[in-house]
Amino acid sequence: xxxxxxxxxxxxxxxxxxxxxxxxxxxxxxxxxxxxxxxxxxxxxxxxxxxxxxxxxxxxxxxxxxxxxxxxxxxxxxxxxxxxxxxxxxxxxxxxxxxxxxxxxxxxxxxxxxxxxxxxxxxxxxxxxxxxxxxxxxxxxxxxxxxxxxxxxxxxxxxxxxxxxxxxxxxxxxxxxxx
Numbered sequence: 748x749x750x751x752x753x754x755x756x757x758x759x760x761x762x763x764x765x766x767x768x769x770x771x772x773x774x775x776x777x778x779x780x781x782x783x784x785x786x787x788x789x790x791x792x793x794x795x796x797x798x799x800x801x802x803x804x805x806x807x808x809x810x811x812x813x814x815x816x817x818x819x820x821x822x823x824x825x826x827x828x829x830x831x832x833x834x835x836x837x838x839x840x841x842x843x844x845x846x847x848x849x850x851x852x853x854x855x856x857x858x859x860x861x862x863x864x865x866x867x868x869x870x871x872x873x874x875x876x877x878x879x880x881x882x883x884x885x886x887x888x889x890x891x892x893x894x895x896x897x898x899x900x901x902x903x904x905x906x907x908x909x910x911x912x913x914x915x916x917x918x919x920x921x922x923x924x925x926x
Contacts, residue, residue: 773827781828784818784835785924787811788917791842795910801849808846815839830923838916845909852902 791811794804815835818824825832 774823777821777824777827780818780821780824781831781924784815785831785917785921787814788835788838788920792914792917795842795914801853804849805846808842812839812843828924830926831920834916834920834923838913838920841909841913841916845906845913848902848905848909 788811791807794807799807815838819832819836
């Protein structure tokens, strides 16, 4: 009788451990949201690489941002996949920045601003450059000090740099998700 009770107790403990361990991983909804965000970011990257007109790019950025926001605004998803969330947020800042520059370029019918002021473009570029400055040659070097003037960068150069940053961040997010 003691053996039977002991076996039943061990079986109950084992079952409780299995049930407990099953709840330790990320929730399926979090994983699904991450997968959808990664897929949306990869699609946007492919469109940029293939070439896209502004109207299609603007719509794609909006759609992608919505999908990524669903992932990054979920506390449990961000807790489960913090590196993926960080890299996708960074990629979206770069894609949105490029869209804003492209839109400004289109709105400038008199070609008054062939160069993007560093005041507008530089903070976004510098913020997103962490670990990527050696890969981006279209952006002039600036030390960030107030004693040296910020260089101007062409709108096209800024967009290309931001797209390079965004693509790298999407790659980093994929790598983080695979871990």
